[in-house]
Amino acid sequence: MAGPSIDPALYRPRDIVPVRRALISVSDKSGLLPLAQALAAAGVEIVSTGGSAALLRDAGLTVADVSEITGFPESLGGRVKTLHPSVHAGLLADLRLEDHEAQLDDLGILPFELVVVNLYPFIETVASGATGDAVVEQIDIGGPAMVRASAKNYANVAIVVSPASYDTIIEAIGQGGTSLGQRRELAARAFAHTADYDRAVAAWFAEETLSLDGELPQHLTIKAERLETLRYGENSHQRAAIYSRVGGHGIAQATQLQGKEMSYNNYVDADAALRAAFDMVKPAVAIIKHANPCGIATASAHALDPIASAHLRAHECDPVSAFGGVIAANRTVTLKMAENLRDIFTEVIVAPDFEPEALEVFRLKKNLRVLRLPADWQQERMDVRLVSGGLLLQDADRFPAEIESLVDGWELVTGEMPDDSEKTNLAFAWKACRAVKSNAIVLAQASATVGIGMGQVNRVDSCRLAVERAGARAAGSVAASDAFFPFADGAQVLIDAGITTIIQPGGSVRDQEVIDAAREAGVTMFFTGERHFFH
Numbered sequence: 001m002a003g004p005s006i007d008p009a010l011y012r013p014r015d016i017v018p019v020r021r022a023l024i025s026v027s028d029k030s031g032l033l034p035l036a037q038a039l040a041a042a043g044v045e046i047v048s049t050g051g052s053a054a055l056l057r058d059a060g061l062t063v064a065d066v067s068e069i070t071g072f073p074e075s076l077g078g079r080v081k082t083l084h085p086s087v088h089a090g091l092l093a094d095l096r097l098e099d100h101e102a103q104l105d106d107l108g109i110l111p112f113e114l115v116v117v118n119l120y121p122f123i124e125t126v127a128s129g130a131t132g133d134a135v136v137e138q139i140d141i142g143g144p145a146m147v148r149a150s151a152k153n154y155a156n157v158a159i160v161v162s163p164a165s166y167d168t169i170i171e172a173i174g175q176g177g178t179s180l181g182q183r184r185e186l187a188a189r190a191f192a193h194t195a196d197y198d199r200a201v202a203a204w205f206a207e208e209t210l211s212l213d214g215e216l217p218q219h220l221t222i223k224a225e226r227l228e229t230l231r232y233g234e235n236s237h238q239r240a241a242i243y244s245r246v247g248g249h250g251i252a253q254a255t256q257l258q259g260k261e262m263s264y265n266n267y268v269d270a271d272a273a274l275r276a277a278f279d280m281v282k283p284a285v286a287i288i289k290h291a292n293p294c295g296i297a298t299a300s301a302h303a304l305d306p307i308a309s310a311h312l313r314a315h316e317c318d319p320v321s322a323f324g325g326v327i328a329a330n331r332t333v334t335l336k337m338a339e340n341l342r343d344i345f346t347e348v349i350v351a352p353d354f355e356p357e358a359l360e361v362f363r364l365k366k367n368l369r370v371l372r373l374p375a376d377w378q379q380e381r382m383d384v385r386l387v388s389g390g391l392l393l394q395d396a397d398r399f400p401a402e403i404e405s406l407v408d409g410w411e412l413v414t415g416e417m418p419d420d421s422e423k424t425n426l427a428f429a430w431k432a433c434r435a436v437k438s439n440a441i442v443l444a445q446a447s448a449t450v451g452i453g454m455g456q457v458n459r460v461d462s463c464r465l466a467v468e469r470a471g472a473r474a475a476g477s478v479a480a481s482d483a484f485f486p487f488a489d490g491a492q493v494l495i496d497a498g499i500t501t502i503i504q505p506g507g508s509v510r511d512q513e514v515i516d517a518a519r520e521a522g523v524t525m526f527f528t529g530e531r532h533f534f535h
Helices: 032-041 050-058 066-070 085-092 098-107 122-127 142-152 163-174 180-213 264-277 306-317 335-340 356-362 403-409 420-434 459-474 488-496 511-521
Strands: 021-025 045-048 114-117 158-160 224-229 241-245 255-258 284-289 292-298 325-329 346-351 369-372 382-387 390-395 411-414 441-445 448-453 478-481 501-504 524-527
Touching: 021 032, 021 050, 021 085, 021 142, 032 045, 032 050, 032 114, 032 163, 045 050, 045 066, 066 085, 085 098, 085 142, 114 142, 142 158, 142 180, 158 163, 158 180, 163 180, 255 356, 264 284, 264 292, 264 325, 264 346, 284 306, 292 306, 292 420, 306 325, 306 335, 306 448, 335 356, 403 420, 411 511, 420 441, 420 448, 420 478, 420 501, 441 459, 441 488, 448 459, 459 478, 459 488, 488 501, 488 511, 511 524
Parallel strands: 021 045, 021 114, 114 158, 325 346, 346 369, 478 501, 501 524
Antiparallel strands: 224 241, 255 369, 284 292, 284 325, 292 448, 382 390, 411 524, 441 448, 441 478
16 A cells, blocks of 8 residues: 655755754663753753663653653553654654644644664574573564654654764754754664664574474575675685674684684684584584594593593594694683694684683794684574575584484494494594585594595595595594495495494495495494485
8 A cells, every 4th residue: 555645845845953852762771871961951852761761860860751741651561652643643743744733733742853762682682592582572662663753754853773873963962953964864774773673583583483383484584794804705816704693603703812814714614613523522623624624533531631632633633634724622722732732733723712821822823813602602503505696594414412322223234233332433423424525434433533535526536535544544443424325336445444334324226235245344334314415
């Protein structure tokens, strides 16, 4: 339905609008008092609500409650207070029109020339980890209605949604009023403010709907703000920047404690390292080069310093590739781990925290980038990837914490069921395999990688690469494959290297050939029934 139509000839020009009456209702009260004092000094009538009114009265200012204007008390726990014609007619009356001015007079309603409103802290509430009704109660209704009404009527009303604009308003009041250009600019900011707010609410509901019924959202809204411009992207001729997604808790929100500025590739590798290290429940370290692991390990069984042990074991997988790598630890980095890194060139290390003594050691490596994860860091529930003309959305490929128990649910297609300690190694290998780009083959012993084959265009080459990297350590290790073996040739490469156990999803039309090859060699083989491609 179209809005009302008014003859443009009826509009009377209006540029400078003196402020005689102001409506104030804010959640963020920073900087409010100096603004209100300037309004009071200029003889402006102040109308306010709840906590805002209380703050101003405590400062000795005269304030009228909204309920005095509406003749209706705040109700329903504050859900209803400004939704009333006495408020919105005062916001929407276009005083360039004689008819609007006459109607206000007939109704006994006074107009507002200034509205200062910011909204309930919905985004901050979601970021705090709140859920359910605690979040719903922070969805502002009256606030956005006032902001949008005032912004629509910018010809007559100045709408302020941020304390950053207070000084400009104070200056304008001292000069006799706000200008049309100022009010138009404030209106643009206001509509952007409510649009961002609505996007955040829509995104939260989409997440909640996903949690409740498993359906992917019909509409997807992603809001992000630029944190900083990077020197360049993957290559020096590409522009790049890092953005923080509203409500995000990941590598983009990490605090850099020291070192050179992060590069585009540093961020990509650091995120990949987190993906690998935090899949593990036990103390673990992942070393990444070009978004692929060159070593993943958990601590040895009786290590005095578990995270330092995990790092050494990960480094031993491929010391050559670890040069210039990016490291993630899923526990606080200790002095011992820092000392182990003293003579190893490393680009980035990221962890939940660092012992003060470890940071002292790192300060000697001035170019080393040291990142502390946010306290509320969490792995993402969904993966989003841009493609030309759109984007792809999928559930994040994550493992349950109790994956060791899942080994008992795998299908043992040949060989004998291993003991509990070997089951732990099998679970580790399967987890580590998920962090490797397809086609992925991981060789592991005692919950540490000893050989990794990644990113090859056929599985046989990945098997050969993993065995070559492992060398003599391949004998007696277990192998995990992120997808089935289409032929027995890849599995035969592993068998010939002395692998004791092979873990794979199964599902090939030639599964029986692969099983027969393993059985003939006395190699145990499990089918997991689930693949873990990572492109």
